[in-house]
Amino acid sequence: MNFNLNEAIEILEQTPKTLESYLANLSQGWMTSSEGEGTWNPVEVIDHLIECEKHNFIPRLQFILEAGEGEAFPPFDRFAHLNQSEERTLGERFSEFQTLRTENIAKLKELVDSDEVLEKTGSHPALGTVKVRELVSTWAVHDLTHISQITRVLAERYRKDVGPWVEFLGVLK
Known part of the structure; x- marks a missing residue:
């Protein structure tokens, strides 16, 4: 396994x-582009x-550490952001994201203070038993997934x- 908490951070x-x-x-034009109906533009990804x-x-993470496998943690609505009507600038979005992420990394470091914590398990509502290590790994890869998604959307x-160069542009395949 390749997981290393400091590298994920x-x-x-x-x-x-x-x-x-x-x-x-x-x-x-770039910020409102998408890959088509039912896909997200870069602002929606943020x-x-x-x-x-x-x-x-x-x-x-907090739920796993408190409840273990005794109770499945609440599901996460992956589409909740699409129901927001609040108008914010891109700068305000970036600021909020940076602030929340900084706070959450501090919480992560506080909560995961040993390798033993990484092996604690909880219950995902759809996937069953999951480890803290898997949750943190998923968080890092989730970020990379959305960076890749934004790149695809912009290229699209x-x-x-x-024109004919499309055959040489892997991002468009």
């Missing part, structure tokens, strides 16, 4: 800065990541414009 710490650097100065900071990984915007 490296990814978690970099994600807000990476996304802000990548997206902050892009035009509206909103989803903010929801995850509030209601997913740290709350589930120019799919028709690249």
Whole structure:
């Protein structure tokens, strides 16, 4: 196994800065592009990541440490961010994401203070028994998944414009 808590934290710490650097100065056309109906644009991905900071990984970690496998932790609504009507700037979103992530990494470091904690188990409502180590690994890979998703979405915007070069552009396959 490759999991290392400090390495996972490296990814978690970099994600807000990476996304802000990548997206902050892009035009509206880039920020509202998607891969089609039922997919998310970059702003919606940021909103989803903010929801995850509030209601997913740290709350589930705390639930595992308190309840163990005795009770399944509450399900997470992966689409809750789509029901928000609050208008915020991209800068406000990045600021909120960075603040929440910084707080959550501090909580993670406080809660997972030994290798033994990483092996504690809880009950996922759909997946069954899961370990803290698996939850934290998933959190880091979840970030990487959404960075990849945003890259795909941006590339998709120019799919028709690249003409025959599409065959050489793996992101468009």
